[in-house]
Amino acid sequence: EDQVTQSPEALRLQEGESSSLNCSYTVSGLRGLFWYRQDPGKGPEFLFTLYSAGEEKEKERLKATLTKKESFLHITAPKPEDSATYLCAVQATSGTYKYIFGTGTRLKVLA
């Protein structure tokens, strides 16, 4: 069964303290892995799409990487405005259109 597991569930960082969020996945065939940011009471906001192992994408203080079994979202020198829930999702190649989401990592960055 296709599955996505994210860790840790919650993370508190001091401003400037870099860290990584993990997304482990099991899927019959990977069509794409997606990272979203979600603020309280809002819908998810697209960050990155990764398609194959070894691929990396960057945006401001965020960098996403992909291996055959997991993805990491690296946050460098975070700021309080980076506080949010970060969701990982996969889409399988088996003729499916749905995203399978993890439960997310709640990030809190303290000033």
Added chain:
Amino acid sequence: DAGVTQSPTHLIKTRGQQVTLRCSPKSGHDTVSWYQQALGQGPQFIFQYYEEEERQRGNFPDRFSGHQFPNYSSELNVNALLLGDSALYLCASSPTGTQKLFFGSGTQLSVL
């Protein structure tokens, strides 16, 4: 350029009632998906509409139904509401041939 818009933003219903949620996709997008997000959980796929047809359905009972109109807007209907249907309902749109989903802000449904 307006993004994905959903209405209403909040809704309170009682058990057994029926509810209709509405979604207007981002301009140029012809595919609409609906997700349910319970508190503290990731979004769960309900179904996807394309060319006014339900293209794929997740593991949700028949109480959940939908519709897509010729202008690509969509509705989600839930009958015989249960307490467990309380959640944030998210609509997402995408243009044909891409996998990137654009989400609306959702409708927060509370069933009492």
